[in-house]
Amino acid sequence: MKTKQTVAVIGATGNMGSAIAKSLSKGNYRLLLKSNKQDELDALVKEIKSRNGNADIEAAVCPVEAGWEADIIILAIPYEAEKEAAERIREVANQKIVVSIANPLNGTFDGLLTTPDTSAAEELQKLLPNSKVIKAFNTTFAADFSTPVIDGKQVDAFIAGNDEDALQIVSELVATAGFRPIIAGDLHVSRTLENMQLLLIRLGMKYNYNWLAGWKILHN
Numbered sequence: 001m002k003t004k005q006t007v008a009v010i011g012a013t014g015n016m017g018s019a020i021a022k023s024l025s026k027g028n029y030r031l032l033l034k035s036n037k038q039d040e041l042d043a044l045v046k047e048i049k050s051r052n053g054n055a056d057i058e059a060a061v062c063p064v065e066a067g068w069e070a071d072i073i074i075l076a077i078p079y080e081a082e083k084e085a086a087e088r089i090r091e092v093a094n095q096k097i098v099v100s101i102a103n104p105l106n107g108t109f110d111g112l113l114t115t116p117d118t119s120a121a122e123e124l125q126k127l128l129p130n131s132k133v134i135k136a137f138n139t140t141f142a143a144d145f146s147t148p149v150i151d152g153k154q155v156d157a158f159i160a161g162n163d164e165d166a167l168q169i170v171s172e173l174v175a176t177a178g179f180r181p182i183i184a185g186d187l188h189v190s191r192t193l194e195n196m197q198l199l200l201i202r203l204g205m206k207y208n209y210n211w212l213a214g215w216k217i218l219h220n
């Protein structure tokens with residue numbers, strides 16, 4: 001049997017952090033959840049354990065502790081908070097996989113805070129030069145995690161990064177969460193992936209998709 005990997009979710013009580021934690025708790029992972037909201041975090045851990053007695057999950061005291069024990073660190077926090085978080089975890093994230101799920105949206109949801117020659121994921125990689133930053137889960141809405149099959153089709157989830165092994169490991173995470181993983185390319189492809197989610201958000205607002213929407217490539 002494969003060794004169980006430890007996944008730290010920083011920002012675990014947020015929309016995405018809690019959705020990711022709930023779905024990964026069904027897989028063969030040890031989960032360490034970190035939030036500044038201790039009561040909400042304790043309630044989340046309790047809820048997950050009550051749904052799944054086999055869930056290997058616990059609340060971490062701080063991001064450094066969570067990162068120290070983790071093989072994979074998921075930053076489920078806003079883009080604007082990543083610089084500070086990266087500074088805190090830089091040492092413990094050395095040589096580890098750090099998943100960038102952020103979409104660097106502006107305040108009016110009609111553009112990105114990043115310039116076209118970069119992406120949130122590439123900026124995170126600059127902040128964590130000794131980590132393997134992988135873009136994932138940014139093209140899936142939090143609401144999709146409880147319904148990763150929409151209109152009879154499994155939602156695709158795109159992944160980008162520069163390290164082959166890390167891409168495979170994150171693909172397994174994505175599959176465990178119920179999505180179809182598609183490795184889209186190197187980390188710079190994150191520019192496209194982050195723009196794709198901006199477009200989906202714009203379309204969702206225009207056509208009232210109710211946040212239950214996702215990307216699907218149809219092919220033979």
Ligand SMILES: NC(=O)c1ccc[n+]([C@@H]2O[C@H](COP(=O)([O-])OP(=O)(O)OC[C@H]3O[C@@H](n4cnc5c(N)ncnc54)[C@H](OP(=O)(O)O)[C@@H]3O)[C@@H](O)[C@H]2O)c1
Nearest residue numbers: 011014015016035036037076077078079081102103141142
């Ligand atoms: N919502 C979606 O459907 C969706 C889809 C794809 C990607 N994303 C990306 O996922 C990330 C999280 O989004 P979300 O919708 O889950 O946000 P959220 O519900 O607001 O949760 C964000 C979490 O980040 C933590 N945090 C740390 N520093 C923060 C700061 N300075 N300001 C605010 N929160 C801070 C908070 O956790 P504690 O205070 O508890 O530690 C909070 O629970 C974002 O980067 C977003 O672009 C979201």
